[in-house]
Amino acid sequence: MANKKVLWGSLICGVIIGLGISYIAAVAVDKTGTPEFCMSCHEMKPMGETFKYSVHGGNNPQGFAAHHCTDCHLPHNSLAGYLVMKGISGTRDFLAHIGLKKMVDFKENFNEMENYVYDSACLHCHEGIKEPERAIGLSENIKQIHEKYYWEPKKAGEDVSCVRCHNDKTMTHFAHPNLLEALSQE
Numbered sequence: 001m002a003n004k005k006v007l008w009g010s011l012i013c014g015v016i017i018g019l020g021i022s023y024i025a026a027v028a029v030d031k032t033g034t035p036e037f038c039m040s041c042h043e044m045k046p047m048g049e050t051f052k053y054s055v056h057g058g059n060n061p062q063g064f065a066a067h068h069c070t071d072c073h074l075p076h077n078s079l080a081g082y083l084v085m086k087g088i089s090g091t092r093d094f095l096a097h098i099g100l101k102k103m104v105d106f107k108e109n110f111n112e113m114e115n116y117v118y119d120s121a122c123l124h125c126h127e128g129i130k131e132p133e134r135a136i137g138l139s140e141n142i143k144q145i146h147e148k149y150y151w152e153p154k155k156a157g158e159d160v161s162c163v164r165c166h167n168d169k170t171m172t173h174f175a176h177p178n179l180l181e182a183l184s185q186e
Contacts, residue, residue: 029083029086030068032086032090033068033069033070033071033074033086034067034068034069035048035051035068035069038069041093041097043093043096043097043103044069046106046176046179046182046183046185047069047106047176047179048069049182050176050177050178050179050182051069051175051176053173053177053178054173054174054175054176054177055171055173055174055175056072056174056175057175059173066125070082070086071121071124071125072117072118072121072122072175073089073116073117073118073121074086074089074118074121075118075120075121076118076120076121076123076124077120106179106183107180107183107184110168110179110180110183111169113163113167113168114161114163114164117162117163117175119161119162122162122163122166123162129146129150129162131151132146132147132151149164149165150162150165
């Protein structure tokens with residue numbers, strides 16, 4: 001009888017400790033994806049400052065915004081993939097920040113957005129774009145454009161990226177307006 005009480009007590013304590021650790025980990029993952037956290041390193045300040053003026057930063061008629069840098073800059077295919085890439089990306093950025101790894105040259109890599117923005121992240125919010133049948137609320141013109149440049153190439157097996165068309169070169173207030181100018185002032 002005493003052994004059952006010890007077993008149940010241990011099990012309950014283990015569950016409580018496990019839930020506590022899970023909660024702390026979830027909060028840490030959430031907080032380390034915010035613009036405030038990312039901008040705490042001077043290398044990321046231009047990205048955070050320019051993001052505020054973008055459509056995705058809340059500068060739109062509805063006022064909605066992506067709330068975390070990781071909303072766009074990490075894959076959203078699966079929780080495991082998200083967490084692995086968050087760990088890799090965070091470690092890379094930290095090592096560059098303290099000088100143990102070469103810093104990413106954001107000006108030089110400006111045109112390589114497909115390496116920093118994931119389609120699964122775009123489609124996490126813009127789910128209706130995944131398939132023509134589900135594209136409810138899009139104008140006929142926008143449907144036709146996506147048909148020609150996204151759905152048809154995807155069906156043909158092409159590697160199509162959202163940022164091929166949706167980027168700061170083709171849409172001036174898309175994600176980080178005037179980023180190149182902000183980076184040049186650094």
